[in-house]
Amino acid sequence: MPTCLYCQQPNPPQEAECSNCGMPLPALADTAGERRQKRFFWFCIGLTVFCAVMIVWLPRHLF
Numbered sequence: 001m002p003t004c005l006y007c008q009q010p011n012p013p014q015e016a017e018c019s020n021c022g023m024p025l026p027a028l029a030d031t032a033g034e035r036r037q038k039r040f041f042w043f044c045i046g047l048t049v050f051c052a053v054m055i056v057w058l059p060r061h062l063f
């Protein structure tokens with residue numbers, strides 16, 4: 001149950017604004033975690049693509 005940061009009023013879940021004072025409620029914890037996980041996933045994809053490009057692009061005969 002999300003609690004308002006401004007008036008400490010407990011609010012029903014899926015509520016975007018506080019029912020008491022109307023201020024926006026903090027994002028749900030699991031939603032933020034999911035977003036972070038998605039960002040990390042795309043970071044890994046980008047890193048993999050970068051490494052693949054570097055393997056092909058960098059000259060091999062120098063080593």
Ligand SMILES: [Zn+2]
Pocket residue numbers: 004005006007008009018019020021022023
């Ligand atoms: Zn409030």
